[in-house]
Amino acid sequence: MRKKTQLIHGGITGDERTGAVSVPIYQVSTYKQEGVGKHSGYEYSRTGNPTRFALEELIKELEGGHAGFAFGSGMAAITAVLMTFNQGDHIIFTDDVYGGSYRLVSKVMNRFGIEASFVDTSSIENIEAAIIDRTKAIYVETPTNPLLKVTDMKKVSKLAKSKGLTFIVDNTFSTPYWQNPMEDGADIVLHSATKYLGGHSDVVAGLVVVNSQQLAEDVHFVLNSSGGVLGPHDSWLLMRGIKTLGVRMEEIESNTKEFVEFLQGLPEITNIYYPGLESHPGHEVHKQQARGNGGMISFDVGSGKKADQVLRNVKYFTLAESLGAVESLISVPAMMTHASIPADRRTELGITDGLVRVSIGLEDIEDLKEDFLEALRK
CATH class of the missing domain: 3.40.640.10 (Type I PLP-dependent aspartate aminotransferase-like (Major domain))
Incomplete structure (x- = not known):
């Protein structure tokens, strides 16, 4: 089956x-x-x-x-x-x-x-x-x-x-x-x-x-x-x-790949973490043991202040702790999901204040790109 x-x-x-x-x-x-x-x-x-x-x-x-x-x-x-x-x-x-x-x-x-x-x-x-x-x-x-x-x-x-x-x-x-x-x-x-x-x-x-x-x-x-x-x-x-997991994951996969390509063209964005990128250190291993790359992306916008600006101004990305939903979600791990980890430990791991994590959902990908870009450059 x-x-x-x-x-x-x-x-x-x-x-x-x-x-x-x-x-x-x-x-x-x-x-x-x-x-x-x-x-x-x-x-x-x-x-x-x-x-x-x-x-x-x-x-x-x-x-x-x-x-x-x-x-x-x-x-x-x-x-x-x-x-x-x-x-x-x-x-x-x-x-x-x-x-x-x-x-x-x-x-x-x-x-x-x-x-x-x-x-x-x-x-x-x-x-x-x-x-x-x-x-x-x-x-x-x-x-x-x-x-x-x-x-x-x-x-x-x-x-x-x-x-x-x-x-x-x-x-x-x-x-x-x-x-x-x-x-x-x-x-x-x-x-x-x-x-x-x-x-x-x-x-x-x-x-x-x-x-x-x-x-x-x-x-x-x-x-x-x-x-x-x-x-x-x-x-x-x-x-x-x-x-509906199958149809959701396939659509999310498509949206995520396109959003990563969009991020790669933005000079404000650094350190994109996504296993679907050939530059990702674990790309080859992931490709061998997984059939898809998922809908999670993390990337650095430069500072906690810039991250806060983005989160305050997005419309279609929902500021929330969770992930994996039909709606796209956005968070700053250092202040939210990983706030319980001591600051020095977060720094050691690379979880910076400017690190943004997004969970791509099922919205029209063009709306997501336009929404993020407007919030980033507001």
């Missing part, structure tokens, strides 16, 4: 009892049992819900995994995965990881004795050098947020397997339409499904896919114990969004 077909016909479709084409929203908290311990497979909606299960089966198939799990947010999904580790365990993370992930690891999970090192995972040598005897996992974003660095997943997988480590990939930027990390050896794949998978700025959700029964049991135990599950209505909304 090809991707566009799988997005619509994958997982559990419709309702056999009524013939409904759409999976029903099972807005229910508990289920009648025939006797003590005798139930239809559902006993309490924190543990399992039919609508949520349909979504979990869909993402499992889209990523080619063993089992899927749906959480109340991307951060809840990441938290659950990290909670499968133990006190004293050490995890290697991509250095310019999403600010919320950095905050979770450095300000919350460290309280429970889970340690982390942040390295540039685009270099396999950096990862290897960071491994210690207590290292249990390697966690990467590829492409990263916001500098769009690319990590060679096959190389990391080979290293992880040789050391007995769990390989975790945040696939939010590429989505399963463009990239499937499990094909390159990932053990766990994460999504902030709030972004491209939902696609309409109307649902907050997180998804996890694992490649083994043991990992499935570990993640489900945390999900059931901590309770950060996705509700049935949001599960239904997310499935509805996923049905």
Whole structure:
């Protein structure tokens, strides 16, 4: 089954009892049992819900995994995965990881004795050098947020397997339409499904896919114990969004390529970060492991003052924290998504005050170019 077909016909479709084409929203908290311990497979909606299960089966198939799990947010999904580790365990993370992930690891999970090192995972040598005897996992974003660095997943997988480590990939930027990390050896794949998978700025959700029964049991135990599950209505909304993921990602891909070409012609713009550019350091690796380049672009406008001017004057780019929506979004990572990272650390990484991140949407590309240019030169 090809991707566009799988997005619509994958997982559990419709309702056999009524013939409904759409999976029903099972807005229910508990289920009648025939006797003590005798139930239809559902006993309490924190543990399992039919609508949520349909979504979990869909993402499992889209990523080619063993089992899927749906959480109340991307951060809840990441938290659950990290909670499968133990006190004293050490995890290697991509250095310019999403600010919320950095905050979770450095300000919350460290309280429970889970340690982390942040390295540039685009270099396999950096990862290897960071491994210690207590290292249990390697966690990467590829492409990263916001500098769009690319990590060679096959190389990391080979290293992880040789050391007995769990390989975790945040696939939010590429989505399963463009990239499937499990094909390159990932053990766990994460999504902030709030972004491209939902696609309409109307649902907050997180998804996890694992490649083994043991990992499935570990993640489900945390999900059931901590309770950060996705509700049935949001599960239904997310499935509805996923049905159009293919057509959205292809149109976004086309718009983004044209917007990058437009940026290259502007003398005010420097340091364009986009894996589709041949000049991008990770271009060749990304081309080998992904089918598309996505809709995320970061670039420098020169200063925080100039960035503020642009953000104040755009009309069709929405100033917002998120990404992956039908509407184009714009942000300054240093002041927004990555503000939780200390200023000196942001400088070290290259997340300058003038760095602007855009998520290209489905508007007419000529309107987007005209809008940005007017705001830049106002």
